[in-house]
Amino acid sequence: MWRLLNLNAYPHRRILVAVTLLMSSLLITPHVAAQDTPLISGGVGFFTSTNGGNTTYVPTISPVLVAPLGQHLLVESRANLIELFFPKPPGQSGYTSEPFLSLAYLQLDYLATSHLTVVGGEFLTPFGTYNERLTPIWISNFQDAPLITSLGTGTGSSVGGMLRGSAISTPKFSIDYAAYFSTESTNMQFNAERSTGGRVSIYLPEKRLELGTSYGRLLQGTQQNYFGAHAWWEPANTGFKLRSEYAHGAHSQGYWVETDYRLSRFGGDQSLIGRLEPVFRWQQTFRNSPDPTDGLPAADTQRTDFGLDYHLPHEVRINTSYARQFSSTGNHNVWETGIVYRFLFPTWKGK
Amino acid sequence: MTILPSFAQTSSTPSTPATSNMRQNKSASKQAVHQSDDGQRVFDQNCSRCHNAPQGFSPHISGTIVRHMRVRASLSKEDEQALLRFLNP
Numbered sequence: 431m432w433r434l435l436n437l438n439a440y441p442h443r444r445i446l447v448a449v450t451l452l453m454s455s456l457l458i459t460p461h462v463a464a465q466d467t468p469l470i471s472g473g474v475g476f477f478t479s480t481n482g483g484n485t486t487y488v489p490t491i492s493p494v495l496v497a498p499l500g501q502h503l504l505v506e507s508r509a510n511l512i513e514l515f516f517p518k519p520p521g522q523s524g525y526t527s528e529p530f531l532s533l534a535y536l537q538l539d540y541l542a543t544s545h546l547t548v549v550g551g552e553f554l555t556p557f558g559t560y561n562e563r564l565t566p567i568w569i570s571n572f573q574d575a576p577l578i579t580s581l582g583t584g585t586g587s588s589v590g591g592m593l594r595g596s597a598i599s600t601p602k603f604s605i606d607y608a609a610y611f612s613t614e615s616t617n618m619q620f621n622a623e624r625s626t627g628g629r630v631s632i633y634l635p636e637k638r639l640e641l642g643t644s645y646g647r648l649l650q651g652t653q654q655n656y657f658g659a660h661a662w663w664e665p666a667n668t669g670f671k672l673r674s675e676y677a678h679g680a681h682s683q684g685y686w687v688e689t690d691y692r693l694s695r696f697g698g699d700q701s702l703i704g705r706l707e708p709v710f711r712w713q714q715t716f717r718n719s720p721d722p723t724d725g726l727p728a729a730d731t732q733r734t735d736f737g738l739d740y741h742l743p744h745e746v747r748i749n750t751s752y753a754r755q756f757s758s759t760g761n762h763n764v765w766e767t768g769i770v771y772r773f774l775f776p777t778w779k780g781k
Numbered sequence: 782m783t784i785l786p787s788f789a790q791t792s793s794t795p796s797t798p799a800t801s802n803m804r805q806n807k808s809a810s811k812q813a814v815h816q817s818d819d820g821q822r823v824f825d826q827n828c829s830r831c832h833n834a835p836q837g838f839s840p841h842i843s844g845t846i847v848r849h850m851r852v853r854a855s856l857s858k859e860d861e862q863a864l865l866r867f868l869n870p
Contacts, residue, residue, distance in 0.1 A: 465844030544858035606855035
């Protein structure tokens with residue numbers, strides 16, 4: 431899911447330029463409104479994953495910077511800084527580590543009208559829901575992204591322009607949209623494919639139901655289309671959520687369904703039991719022809735994830751999960767644990 | 782996240798300058814509650830569908846948070862303003 435940059439192998443220059451530009455945007459906005467102070471948010475986490483008997487340890491920092499520029503502009507960025515500790519190759523004992531850094535997005539937003547925002551820069555590709563909504567470490571219920579995530583999203587990010595917004599919003603329903611064009615970029619920090627596409631969703635507030643569809647077209651190499659659909663149902667005042675996605679590519683397709691239930695009914699969400707959140711995910715992928723580049727398993731695969739999250743005070747959450755993956759290439763277990771702290775504060779005190 | 786209590790008040794008192802002011806205040810209160818309900822609705826239907834509410838943050842960044850959510854959740858300007866009133870009453 432994450433595009434990784436090996437800091438030992440690549441220079442820092444471009445990412446330093448990006449960070450410098452971002453910091454400059456913070457420094458040139460000293461006269462902001464009282465509520466519009468730039469902020470730093472994000473998550474700090476420590477994760478473990480045991481797959482096929484091998485355990486990896488992944489301390490992660492994922493900062494988000496948001497800086498308004500006047501009344502209509504906004505600069506946003508999210509990065510992932512990871513130190514991956516993994517077992518040395520067979521025949522050697524102990525662990526080795528490798529640092530990684532990636533930029534999920536670095537974008538400038540122009541709030542053109544009430545219903546239109548123009549986005550430029552590197553942004554999360556708007557295909558399906560997982561990539562844009564559920565990838566932050568302080569949001570996702572499971573460490574592993576769904577198996578179909580790469581279908582339609584490619585590297586996860588696009589470099590170019592996007593139009594998005596709320597087409598209409600009424601008490602009965604609302605419709606939102608996103609359409610984008612991305613150029614090809616082989617830069618490791620801004621890795622993207624030449625592609626175009628978009629997403630349209632309708633939300634019915636009374637039923638708390640969202641339905642949407644996505645389209646993407648790869649415009650480089652062997653051009654191909656991607657289609658997607660999603661459904662979210664989150665009945666009010668129940669603590670229950672159901673999220674699902676389907677994606678179809680030229681050589682493979684698949685879906686995932688995830689449910690979670692916060693036990694806040696038992697004494698409130700701050701009670702001992704109410705802090706618990708069992709989660710479950712079922713997913714399948716189907717391959718009709720080989721394609722080593724689409725990111726899906728080489729053979730038909732089924733996977734079941736069982737998880738239990740615990741919401742501690744002060745924005746700390748513990749995630750645990752067990753998954754069993756079935757495939758003609760072999761079955762295996764995946765055990766995962768993690769602890770995440772979410773932070774949010776202004777860059778300065780403000781006026 | 783707090784939810785302002787909704788209430789409805791009526792009066793059969795004859796009109797006087799004082800009661801007129803009271804009615805205006807009550808009307809303003811109702812409007813404030815209505816606006817807060819709108820913000821609560823926007824929060825429930827957009828923000829909390831993906832993540833829990835932050836347990837607290839500086840009022841200096843409430844506008845920045847809301848603008849960030851406007852882009853992330855494709856909110857209209859009206860919904861953005863309702864959400865800002867809800868977070869920063």
